[in-house]
Structures are given as C-alpha cells and as structure tokens.
Amino acid sequence: MKCKRLLFAMLVICSTFWGRSLGQEVSIIPKPNFIKVEKGSYKLSGKTSIVASEDLENEVVYLKEILKSGFNESPKLKRKGKGIILELDSTKSQKLGEEGYELSISDDGIKFTAAQPRGIFYGIQTFRQLLPKEFEYENKKALIELPFLTIVDKPRFSWRAFMLDESRHFKGMSTVKKLIDQLALLKMNTFHWHLTDDQGWRIEIKKYPQLTKIGSQRKDTQTARKSDERTGEPHGGFYTQDEIREVIEYAKERHITIVPEIEMPGHATAAVASYNWLGTLGTTKEVSETFGKLDESFNVADPKVIRFLKDVLDEVMLLFPGKVIHIGGDEVNFEPWLKNHVIVDYMKSNNLNSPMDLQISFTNEMSNYIDKAGKRMMGWNEIMGHDIHEDRGYTATETSERLASSAIVHFWKGELDLIGKAVEDGYDVVNSNHWDTYLDYTYKRLPLAKSYAFDPIPDGLEEKYHSKIVGFGTQMWTEWVPTVASMEKQIFPRLAAYSEVGWTNLSDKNFEQFQQALKRLKYIWEVQGVEYQ
Structure with missing residues (x-):
C-alpha cells in the first residue's frame, strides 16, 4: 500500500513538472486569451505539407519562409490533405471578428482557422513563438516536436x-x-x-x-x-x-x-x-x-x-x-x-x-x-x-x-x-x-x-x-x-x-508571466541585431 502511495505521489510530481515545463514552452507575447495544453506532441518537419486555398497565398508564402529558415527546405503546398492546414471559415466571424484565429495541434496535424486572412496571419505569429527560439536563426533542424494544444484568440482593440x-x-x-x-x-x-x-x-x-x-x-x-x-x-x-x-x-x-x-x-x-x-x-x-x-x-x-x-x-x-x-x-x-x-x-x-x-x-x-x-x-x-x-x-x-x-x-x-x-x-x-x-x-x-x-x-x-x-x-x-x-x-x-x-x-x-515570455523575444532581438533596454 505504501509503495502504491509513493508511486502515485511521484506521478503527480512528474505530471506537475511536465505541465510547468510545457507552460514555459508556450509563453507567447501578446498572451492569447484562451490556451489549453494537452498531453502529447506533434512531429513537424520540412516534409510536412501546407494545405491552403488560393485565398491565402500571402499567408502561405509567409509561413513557407519561416519553415524554410528552420528546416532548410520549403514545404510543399497542397489544396487538400493533412499537414499544416490554413482554413478560412466565414461562420467564425462573430466569434473571432476580423483578426481572431483558432490554432489547434493534434495527431491530425496543425490547423489554423479564421474568418479573414489577417486572422490566419496572426495565428502564424503565435505559431512562430511555439517553435524553438533559435529555429529561424541558428542550426537547421530535421524535426521538432510541438505540444498538443488549442488556442482561441482575438484582440481586445481594433x-x-x-x-x-x-x-x-x-x-x-x-x-x-x-x-x-x-x-x-x-x-x-x-x-x-x-x-x-x-x-x-x-x-x-x-x-x-x-x-x-x-x-x-x-x-x-x-x-x-x-x-x-x-x-x-x-x-x-x-x-x-x-x-x-x-x-x-x-x-x-x-x-x-x-x-x-x-x-x-x-x-x-x-x-x-x-x-x-x-x-x-x-x-x-x-x-x-x-x-x-x-x-x-x-x-x-x-x-x-x-x-x-x-x-x-x-x-x-x-x-x-x-x-x-x-x-x-x-x-x-x-x-x-x-x-x-x-x-x-x-x-x-x-x-x-x-x-x-x-x-x-x-x-x-x-x-x-x-x-x-x-x-x-x-x-x-x-x-x-x-x-x-x-x-x-x-x-x-x-x-x-x-x-x-x-x-x-x-x-x-x-x-x-x-x-x-x-x-x-x-x-x-x-x-x-x-x-x-x-x-x-x-x-x-x-x-x-x-x-x-x-x-x-x-x-x-x-x-x-x-x-x-x-x-x-x-x-x-x-x-x-x-x-x-x-x-x-x-x-x-x-x-x-x-x-x-x-x-x-x-x-x-x-506582468510576471510577461517578463518570463520576454526572455524569448530578447534572444530574438539579439540575433536580429535589434537594440533593447
């Protein structure tokens, strides 16, 4: 009985530690208004395709450049299938407005949903901050793991x-x-x-x-x-x-x-x-x-x-x-x-x-x-x-x-x-x-x-x-x-x-969480040659 209690306590500690470390991984500025992190991770590589319609050509080009900078290869674009899905859904306009987005990462892949292209674009900015901080700037990677999560987000002011x-x-x-x-x-x-x-x-x-x-x-x-x-x-x-x-x-x-x-x-x-x-x-x-x-x-x-x-x-x-x-x-x-x-x-x-x-x-x-x-x-x-x-x-x-x-x-x-x-x-x-x-x-x-x-x-x-x-x-x-x-x-x-x-x-x-998230941005500014106080 004592061993079972000890094992349960250890599982709780490990679970708590996992949640905290993953929480640090998803520190994003500006902070999303809803984020839920779940167990599991999605393996992303340069072979992962982007799935999007012609309406999102600008966003596709932008996302391709980000992924190419980290994987040293440009992902393929498809109109259907699995991978990184960019999807416009006009029925989401009341929920998300013109600039809001939903981002989900699961076994099925990575999916961005928004009522307007700018919402997809802001989802991509959030996605960038889920990547390893050095992803766009240092050693090229073959594979990265991203936590399963759901983000629903829109701005307070227009x-x-x-x-x-x-x-x-x-x-x-x-x-x-x-x-x-x-x-x-x-x-x-x-x-x-x-x-x-x-x-x-x-x-x-x-x-x-x-x-x-x-x-x-x-x-x-x-x-x-x-x-x-x-x-x-x-x-x-x-x-x-x-x-x-x-x-x-x-x-x-x-x-x-x-x-x-x-x-x-x-x-x-x-x-x-x-x-x-x-x-x-x-x-x-x-x-x-x-x-x-x-x-x-x-x-x-x-x-x-x-x-x-x-x-x-x-x-x-x-x-x-x-x-x-x-x-x-x-x-x-x-x-x-x-x-x-x-x-x-x-x-x-x-x-x-x-x-x-x-x-x-x-x-x-x-x-x-x-x-x-x-x-x-x-x-x-x-x-x-x-x-x-x-x-x-x-x-x-x-x-x-x-x-x-x-x-x-x-x-x-x-x-x-x-x-x-x-x-x-x-x-x-x-x-x-x-x-x-x-x-x-x-x-x-x-x-x-x-x-x-x-x-x-x-x-x-x-x-x-x-x-x-x-x-x-x-x-x-x-x-x-x-x-x-x-x-x-x-x-x-x-x-x-x-x-x-x-x-x-x-x-x-x-403010304390913001200061923690700021560490990542400071790293990026240093790599980009941006001066900061």
Missing part, C-alpha cells in the same frame, strides 16, 4: 498603433521595414507615419517639388532642450512616392495599415520654408533646426493656402490605401494669427469669434474634404478646441464651432475627462495619453511596468462608451533620438508590453 516621427530625424526605408516586421510579430496592426513637421518634410509631393528640395533639409540640429548647442552637421532625407508604395506593400503583406500624418495648421515651418507664401509670419526662410512649439503655421485665411493643402491631401490619399488620414492639429500658436490682419479680417467676415473657432472651422473643411474621398480625418485632441496647454486663453465652451462628427480624436494630453466628453459627443477616440505611451520618455519616467499597465479605457468611463475607445497608439518622437540604435532602445522592450495592452484581455494579463 486600433493597435505604433507611431514613428521621421520629421525630426529621418531613419530610412530599411529601418521602417525592420520596425514593421516587429509590429507584425507582436500583432500590432497600424503604423502611424509622422512625415511632416517644422524640422523636415519627408514625403514627395509631385505638384510641389520644393517641399522635398528645400523642406527635407536643415542646416543644423539642436542637441538638447533650450540649448544653443548644435551638432554642426546638416540633416535631411525624404521618401519618393515609389519608395512609399514599396513600404505600403511591405506592410500590407503583414496586415499592417499605414496612417500618414501631414501636419496642419501648425508645425508648418518646413513647408513654409519651401513656399514662403504659405505662412503666417512672413519671416520664415529656413527649415527649423530647433525643436519645441514654434510660432509658424499655415495661413488658413488664404484660399491659395487651402488649395495647396488640399492638393497635398489629394496626392497623399491617392498614395495611401488606408481609410484614415491624420492631419495633426496640435500645438498651434494663436498669437501670430491674432497679429496677422488677413487672418483677423477673415475671422470677422466669417463670424469666427476666436482663433480656436478658426482652427475648428479649418479642421472641418479638411475633414469634409477627406470624407468626400471616402476616408476619415484624424487629429490630436486639440482639434476639439480644448486649451490643453493652458496657454491660449480659450476653452471649447466658449467656441461656436463644433468639430465634424466623422473625425477621430487622437487623445494625447489633458485631463482624462476630455476623453469622456469626446465619446459622449459621439466621437471615436484613440487613447495615446503621453504619460503612458510616449517612447521618447526615459525608462525612469515611463518604466516597462507602467507601459504594461496602461489601459486605453480610462477609469470610471461608463461601459456604454467603451466601444468608442477604438484603441491606442504608442509614439516614438525623435527630437532627441538621432540614431537608430538609440531609438530602438527607447522602443524595445516597451513595444512588447504595448502589444498586450492592445491584444490581451485585462483579466488575462500578468
């Missing part, structure tokens, strides 16, 4: 964005593609591309070639806040429209939508340096080499300037297939407007009582123009008319103009109750509260744990408005981040934390 500011410091196409690869691995679906600002215009506009001939170059660069020191070197760069098409296609293959940001009416110095008649001050001749909130902005009272901005939007909207165009709208300095007699006269003749009314009126004109092209305008939350900087002397309650109802409000600064006000007024909101999402902040100011703990839905927001918070963005501003290496250390590992912010249900999040 907008999971990373923003790269290339106006302040241009990084180039290879860096952008490298970042897009990381976004894909982490199931982020939106690349917000900040392409114009005071310190550089980075997108070719064929109708206005001076924007890149002059606006993409600056003579020098400020080295620190409120400092007169300069690097002593010029800085520049821009993307041709053909290069942008290449990046768009690269992102599309990874189910990432690119949202371009073309700043207006503020942050306009580079554009005004290119075409002086665009500006308010009448003194701007050069692209700014200093950072911060500057005085120059577009003269929105001039019909010629409005035509220029619409011409720019025409080329941008033709270039980018996504449904959202970001127009910035932040940090407009109103004082120069009030000193410009053309703008003051325009405000009087159009019954605009304040410069805040003027900005909302201008924003609405751009929003309506974008709407007519079948897209939607997005802007930082100043577009609602709130004095979030407490330096303009106007508040939204004093304005007579109301922001267009189709606009998407991108919250970045101010009291969180402004989010509540926006959703109550019917607006969709992307929450990028700077205290929680700005990657240029130091790790002391924004530690990894705080990034991980960020919830885009503010405390106290009534549940009936939760669906109006469509998601979040995390922002990489580059004023003080000049090199790719320094930029990557600001992004990683925090980007992994934000992937769980956007994907994983609150009840399933666990």
Whole structure:
C-alpha cells in the first residue's frame, strides 16, 4: 500500500513538472486569451505539407519562409490533405471578428482557422513563438516536436498603433521595414507615419517639388532642450512616392495599415520654408533646426493656402490605401494669427469669434474634404478646441464651432475627462495619453511596468462608451533620438508590453508571466541585431 502511495505521489510530481515545463514552452507575447495544453506532441518537419486555398497565398508564402529558415527546405503546398492546414471559415466571424484565429495541434496535424486572412496571419505569429527560439536563426533542424494544444484568440482593440516621427530625424526605408516586421510579430496592426513637421518634410509631393528640395533639409540640429548647442552637421532625407508604395506593400503583406500624418495648421515651418507664401509670419526662410512649439503655421485665411493643402491631401490619399488620414492639429500658436490682419479680417467676415473657432472651422473643411474621398480625418485632441496647454486663453465652451462628427480624436494630453466628453459627443477616440505611451520618455519616467499597465479605457468611463475607445497608439518622437540604435532602445522592450495592452484581455494579463515570455523575444532581438533596454 505504501509503495502504491509513493508511486502515485511521484506521478503527480512528474505530471506537475511536465505541465510547468510545457507552460514555459508556450509563453507567447501578446498572451492569447484562451490556451489549453494537452498531453502529447506533434512531429513537424520540412516534409510536412501546407494545405491552403488560393485565398491565402500571402499567408502561405509567409509561413513557407519561416519553415524554410528552420528546416532548410520549403514545404510543399497542397489544396487538400493533412499537414499544416490554413482554413478560412466565414461562420467564425462573430466569434473571432476580423483578426481572431483558432490554432489547434493534434495527431491530425496543425490547423489554423479564421474568418479573414489577417486572422490566419496572426495565428502564424503565435505559431512562430511555439517553435524553438533559435529555429529561424541558428542550426537547421530535421524535426521538432510541438505540444498538443488549442488556442482561441482575438484582440481586445481594433486600433493597435505604433507611431514613428521621421520629421525630426529621418531613419530610412530599411529601418521602417525592420520596425514593421516587429509590429507584425507582436500583432500590432497600424503604423502611424509622422512625415511632416517644422524640422523636415519627408514625403514627395509631385505638384510641389520644393517641399522635398528645400523642406527635407536643415542646416543644423539642436542637441538638447533650450540649448544653443548644435551638432554642426546638416540633416535631411525624404521618401519618393515609389519608395512609399514599396513600404505600403511591405506592410500590407503583414496586415499592417499605414496612417500618414501631414501636419496642419501648425508645425508648418518646413513647408513654409519651401513656399514662403504659405505662412503666417512672413519671416520664415529656413527649415527649423530647433525643436519645441514654434510660432509658424499655415495661413488658413488664404484660399491659395487651402488649395495647396488640399492638393497635398489629394496626392497623399491617392498614395495611401488606408481609410484614415491624420492631419495633426496640435500645438498651434494663436498669437501670430491674432497679429496677422488677413487672418483677423477673415475671422470677422466669417463670424469666427476666436482663433480656436478658426482652427475648428479649418479642421472641418479638411475633414469634409477627406470624407468626400471616402476616408476619415484624424487629429490630436486639440482639434476639439480644448486649451490643453493652458496657454491660449480659450476653452471649447466658449467656441461656436463644433468639430465634424466623422473625425477621430487622437487623445494625447489633458485631463482624462476630455476623453469622456469626446465619446459622449459621439466621437471615436484613440487613447495615446503621453504619460503612458510616449517612447521618447526615459525608462525612469515611463518604466516597462507602467507601459504594461496602461489601459486605453480610462477609469470610471461608463461601459456604454467603451466601444468608442477604438484603441491606442504608442509614439516614438525623435527630437532627441538621432540614431537608430538609440531609438530602438527607447522602443524595445516597451513595444512588447504595448502589444498586450492592445491584444490581451485585462483579466488575462500578468506582468510576471510577461517578463518570463520576454526572455524569448530578447534572444530574438539579439540575433536580429535589434537594440533593447
């Protein structure tokens, strides 16, 4: 009897150990919302076929490359049979949405099921993290064993964005593609591309070639806040429209939508340096080499300037297939407007009582123009008319103009109750509260744990408005981040934390488990040459 008890105890211990070790094998970022691991394993080799329809050609090619990198041979594609099955099932749309997936590994093989191709793609990203960590990078293998399991997964938010500011410091196409690869691995679906600002215009506009001939170059660069020191070197760069098409296609293959940001009416110095008649001050001749909130902005009272901005939007909207165009709208300095007699006269003749009314009126004109092209305008939350900087002397309650109802409000600064006000007024909101999402902040100011703990839905927001918070963005501003290496250390590992912010249900999040899973990603970043903090 004693021996039987001892044997039973040993079996329990072994069973517990097996479960724990297998649990470590299936550590995935972002953490799936349901995962069940069972006894047994499936033997996968380079001889295992992929079974998929023609609808999933993009996903098949992507998966083939992953398997070829580990097995040193490309798996065959079949339309029927056993192996790695990729299957679309429209009846799963209510359960999984557009981005969810089911992944099962059993004696019958490996099966991915989703309502849309992007769900299959995200299932593949999960599958990559089930493979040995060195699979895609080191010694080629003949055979690997994967645990039997079932995963049912879909994202918490539909907008999971990373923003790269290339106006302040241009990084180039290879860096952008490298970042897009990381976004894909982490199931982020939106690349917000900040392409114009005071310190550089980075997108070719064929109708206005001076924007890149002059606006993409600056003579020098400020080295620190409120400092007169300069690097002593010029800085520049821009993307041709053909290069942008290449990046768009690269992102599309990874189910990432690119949202371009073309700043207006503020942050306009580079554009005004290119075409002086665009500006308010009448003194701007050069692209700014200093950072911060500057005085120059577009003269929105001039019909010629409005035509220029619409011409720019025409080329941008033709270039980018996504449904959202970001127009910035932040940090407009109103004082120069009030000193410009053309703008003051325009405000009087159009019954605009304040410069805040003027900005909302201008924003609405751009929003309506974008709407007519079948897209939607997005802007930082100043577009609602709130004095979030407490330096303009106007508040939204004093304005007579109301922001267009189709606009998407991108919250970045101010009291969180402004989010509540926006959703109550019917607006969709992307929450990028700077205290929680700005990657240029130091790790002391924004530690990894705080990034991980960020919830885009503010405390106290009534549940009936939760669906109006469509998601979040995390922002990489580059004023003080000049090199790719320094930029990557600001992004990683925090980007992994934000992937769980956007994907994983609150009840399933666990920071300690995340830190354990992060070890695998750190290994991959080291092999790939990605710097991290």
